[in-house]
Amino acid sequence: MSILVVGSVAFDTIHNHLGTHPKVLGGSATYASLAAAPYAPTQLVGVVGRDFPEDAIELMRRKRIGLDGLEVADGKTFHWEGRYTDDLTSRVSISTELNVFADFEPKVPKEARSVPYVLLGNIHPTLQMQVLDQLDSPKLVIADTMNFWIEGTPNELAEMLKRIDVLVINEDEARQLSGLYNIVKAAEKLRAAGPSTVIIKRGEYGALLFRASELFHAPALPLREVQDPTGAGDTFAGAFLGFVASRDATDEETLRQAVVHGSAVASYCVEGMSVSGLVDIKKQDIETRVDLFRRLIHIPTNPVH
Amino acid sequence: MSILVVGSVAFDTIHNHLGTHPKVLGGSATYASLAAAPYAPTQLVGVVGRDFPEDAIELMRRKRIGLDGLEVADGKTFHWEGRYTDDLTSRVSISTELNVFADFEPKVPKEARSVPYVLLGNIHPTLQMQVLDQLDSPKLVIADTMNFWIEGTPNELAEMLKRIDVLVINEDEARQLSGLYNIVKAAEKLRAAGPSTVIIKRGEYGALLFRASELFHAPALPLREVQDPTGAGDTFAGAFLGFVASRDATDEETLRQAVVHGSAVASYCVEGMSVSGLVDIKKQDIETRVDLFRRLIHIPTNPVH
Numbered sequence: 001m002s003i004l005v006v007g008s009v010a011f012d013t014i015h016n017h018l019g020t021h022p023k024v025l026g027g028s029a030t031y032a033s034l035a036a037a038p039y040a041p042t043q044l045v046g047v048v049g050r051d052f053p054e055d056a057i058e059l060m061r062r063k064r065i066g067l068d069g070l071e072v073a074d075g076k077t078f079h080w081e082g083r084y085t086d087d088l089t090s091r092v093s094i095s096t097e098l099n100v101f102a103d104f105e106p107k108v109p110k111e112a113r114s115v116p117y118v119l120l121g122n123i124h125p126t127l128q129m130q131v132l133d134q135l136d137s138p139k140l141v142i143a144d145t146m147n148f149w150i151e152g153t154p155n156e157l158a159e160m161l162k163r164i165d166v167l168v169i170n171e172d173e174a175r176q177l178s179g180l181y182n183i184v185k186a187a188e189k190l191r192a193a194g195p196s197t198v199i200i201k202r203g204e205y206g207a208l209l210f211r212a213s214e215l216f217h218a219p220a221l222p223l224r225e226v227q228d229p230t231g232a233g234d235t236f237a238g239a240f241l242g243f244v245a246s247r248d249a250t251d252e253e254t255l256r257q258a259v260v261h262g263s264a265v266a267s268y269c270v271e272g273m274s275v276s277g278l279v280d281i282k283k284q285d286i287e288t289r290v291d292l293f294r295r296l297i298h299i300p301t302n303p304v305h
Numbered sequence: 306m307s308i309l310v311v312g313s314v315a316f317d318t319i320h321n322h323l324g325t326h327p328k329v330l331g332g333s334a335t336y337a338s339l340a341a342a343p344y345a346p347t348q349l350v351g352v353v354g355r356d357f358p359e360d361a362i363e364l365m366r367r368k369r370i371g372l373d374g375l376e377v378a379d380g381k382t383f384h385w386e387g388r389y390t391d392d393l394t395s396r397v398s399i400s401t402e403l404n405v406f407a408d409f410e411p412k413v414p415k416e417a418r419s420v421p422y423v424l425l426g427n428i429h430p431t432l433q434m435q436v437l438d439q440l441d442s443p444k445l446v447i448a449d450t451m452n453f454w455i456e457g458t459p460n461e462l463a464e465m466l467k468r469i470d471v472l473v474i475n476e477d478e479a480r481q482l483s484g485l486y487n488i489v490k491a492a493e494k495l496r497a498a499g500p501s502t503v504i505i506k507r508g509e510y511g512a513l514l515f516r517a518s519e520l521f522h523a524p525a526l527p528l529r530e531v532q533d534p535t536g537a538g539d540t541f542a543g544a545f546l547g548f549v550a551s552r553d554a555t556d557e558e559t560l561r562q563a564v565v566h567g568s569a570v571a572s573y574c575v576e577g578m579s580v581s582g583l584v585d586i587k588k589q590d591i592e593t594r595v596d597l598f599r600r601l602i603h604i605p606t607n608p609v610h
Contacts, residue, residue: 087486181392183509184529204488205510208527217524217601222513224489253605260604296522297602299565300558 001139001248002041003241005033006106006131007121009046009070012230012274013081016088021228024274025056027078028121028144031231032238034278035265036119037063038286039242043112045069045131049077049100059279068109073100088229089203108134117245119237122146125153125160132163140250142166142241143195144233150177161194165250168199168237183208184215199240199259201233209259214252218259219297221267221289228273232266235278239265239286264289306444306553307346308546310338311411311436312426314351314375317535317579318386321393326533329579330361332383333426333449336536337543339583340570341424342368343591344547348417350374350436354382354405364584373414378405393534394508413439422550424542427451430458430465437468445555447471447546448500449538455482466499470555473504473542488513489520504545504564506538514564519557523564524602526572526594533578537571540583544570544591569594 007029014021029046036042043066050072060067078101081094106127114136120128120143128143141164149157150173157177161167167190171183178186187198187210200208202220209216240262247254264286268277312334319326334351341347348371355377365372383406386399411432419441425433425448433448446469454462455478462482466472472495476488483491492503492515505513507525514521545567552559569591573582 182529182531184527202510205507206522206524215527215601216603217511217527218604219522219524219602222489222520222522224487226487256603256605257607294604296520297524297604298521298561299523299599299602300561302562 001116001245002043003036003117003119003245004043004045004069004108004112004115004131004135005029005036005119005121005238006045006128007032007119007123007234008078008101009044009048009052010078010080010101013079013094014228014230014273015081015083015094016228017084017086018227018273021273023079025059026080026230026274028123028231028234030060030275031234031269031278032119032121032241033060033065034063034275035235035238035269036242036245037065038281038283039239040117040245042066042242043069043109043115045106045108045112047071047073047100047104049073049075052077063279066112069107069112071107073103075100084229088226106131106134116140116248117241118142119241120144120164121234121237125149125156128160129156129163140165140241140244142168142237144168144237145173145177146170147173147176158193161190164195166197166199167195168201168233168240170233171200171202174198174200197255201236203229207236207259207263209255211252211255216256216259218256218263219293220263221292221296223267223271226270227277229270231275232270235269236262236266238262260290260293261286264293306421306550307348308341308422308424308550309348309350309374309413309417309420309440310334310341310424310426310543311350311433312337312424312428312539313383313406314349314353314357315383315385315406318384318399319533319535319578320388320399321533322389322391323532323578326578328384330364331385331535331579333428333536333539335365335580336539336574336583337424337426338365338370339368339580340540340543340574341547341550342370343586343588344544345422345550347371347547348374348414348420350411350413350417352376352378352405352409354378354380357382368584371417374412374417376412378408380405389534393531411436411439421445421553422546423447424546425449425469426539426542430454430461433465434461434468445470445546445549447473447542449473449542450478450482451475452478452481463498466495469500471502471504472500473506473538473545475538476505476507479503479505502560506541508534508537512541512564512568514560516557516560521561521564523561523568524598525568526597526601528572528576531575532582534575536580537575540574541567541571543567565595565598566591569598
């Protein structure tokens with residue numbers, strides 16, 4: 001079953017322990033759709049400027065991402081510049097040039113309105129809702145958000161939460177949005193605000209999946225080398241939804257596997273700069289890494305004495 | 306097979322979100338031996354002052370902890386006072402009165418010298434080595450340490466590391482001791498310094514077990530209520546070694562289960578003030594919680610299509 005991804009398509013200029021990487025491909029919709037595409041037909045809704053390079057378009061086409069919803073507007077593409085600390089645990093924004101993204105009004109192509117699986121990337125909650133207004137009745141809507149919207153547009157965010165099925169959110173932002181430090185209580189409060197499922201991302205510590213009666217702890221793979229954590233969360237969400245769409249199921253067992261797939265693809269993402277870790281992975285690579293996750297957490301059962 | 310636990314036996318005065326708890330039972334050897342005792346015969350080596358109350362002795366006896374190695378010296382018992390932040394993620398020491406612990410020279414009772422499983426609690430590395438000097442040839446020695454010794458007695462600590470099999474250490478302290486931020490590389494460097502197994506404790510995120518070729522990620526149980534994290538690490542180490550001793554095995558599969566048992570008993574520990582969470586747990590309670598851990602991390606396998 002097919003997927004619609006809405007979010008930013010951007011250039012990122014990244015300063016990290018490896019140097020400066022000017023104007024590499026980035027954006028929440030870019031990462032999420034590259035992660036979802038190996039699983040299911042994926043369409044992207046977003047906007048770029050006239051400066052957006054043909055080879056980036058070509059890359060997305062090669063990954064069979066539907067680009068009918070990618071608007072090319074007069075002006076320049078969204079450009080974010082940031083610097084990571086050497087241990088990659090935090091980053092500061094140096095500049096955010098919204099450019100054509102400032103006037104973005106997502107338009108869902110007519111033939112995509114009946115899409116069953118929807119990912120609302122981390123953009124203004126009003127834009128996220130505008131997308132939902134254009135859709136028939138999706139089976140599952142997953143959304144991301146961040147501190148910027150929690151602080152700046154709390155009312156719109158509250159409205160958006162009522163209309164989604166799955167919220168994917170960082171641990172710190174879950175605490176900020178709920179006002180509760182205890183992560184079990186925070187997730188409970190977020191679920192009461194709308195989404196029946198809440199996924200708390202904990203970076204190198206993995207992720208927690210909260211549902212009505214079930215709690216699932218997914219590990220992250222301890223990696224010897226991390227190049228670039230940019231887009232890891234979007235990648236997680238994209239592969240998560242990709243797996244769900246490939247199974248066309250939203251039961252507990254499917255969602256648990258989907259979280260592990262999200263984590264597995266995100267682990268490839270952070271091993272390369274920009275989207276390079278996602279470009280060449282095949283379904284078999286993902287399965288191999290999912291098996292690594294299974295081995296990583298395997299608890300033997302008691303031998304019979 | 307039996308266990309020897311060496312470390313501090315203390316009074317703790319704890320200030321936390323629940324109020325002030327004056328002179329409750331504490332100390333690394335206290336927590337560790339209470340956690341180990343349900344698994345295997347456990348003996349404690351430590352020192353208390355004349356003020357140490359009979360009911361604390363009685364509690365340890367009731368848990369069948371061997372106290373032949375618990376010296377009662379003239380003077381007062383070690384007393385630590387500290388304050389936790391409301392979210393329990395950090396604490397500051399208000400005072401540390403070593404008292405009789407200042408002159409502690411661990412003496413292993415003659416009949417305990419052949420004990421196969423040894424836990425060196427978080428004390429001066431020279432004292433930890435003095436204990437090893439008194440032992441025949443234990444099958445497995447596990448040790449804990451902390452920033453105080455990493456900064457204050459690095460040479461002694463380096464000597465100690467060469468003589469142990471398992472190092473249990475907090476994530477931050479693993480980074481400090483190795484000088485490496487990446488946790489995979491940090492564990493590798495620590496293993497090269499002596500212990501064939503390194504366990505990195507990550508608090509509410511669980512623990513990582515590093516061995517020659519294997520890596521195991523154990524979750525922590527997300528808890529709705531935490532009362533007191535004091536002693537959680539000692540409890541983890543005690544139950545870990547308890548499980549190993551009960552199986553009399555040190556293979557990979559046993560150690561993985563031991564880490565989960567350590568985490569399970571530690572989860573009981575933090576749910577109560579001081580040692581109260583450990584006093585009444587039975588083997589069956591631990592098994593029930595281990596089953597919760599198994600369910601928490603269960604990744605379903607693909608259905609056959």
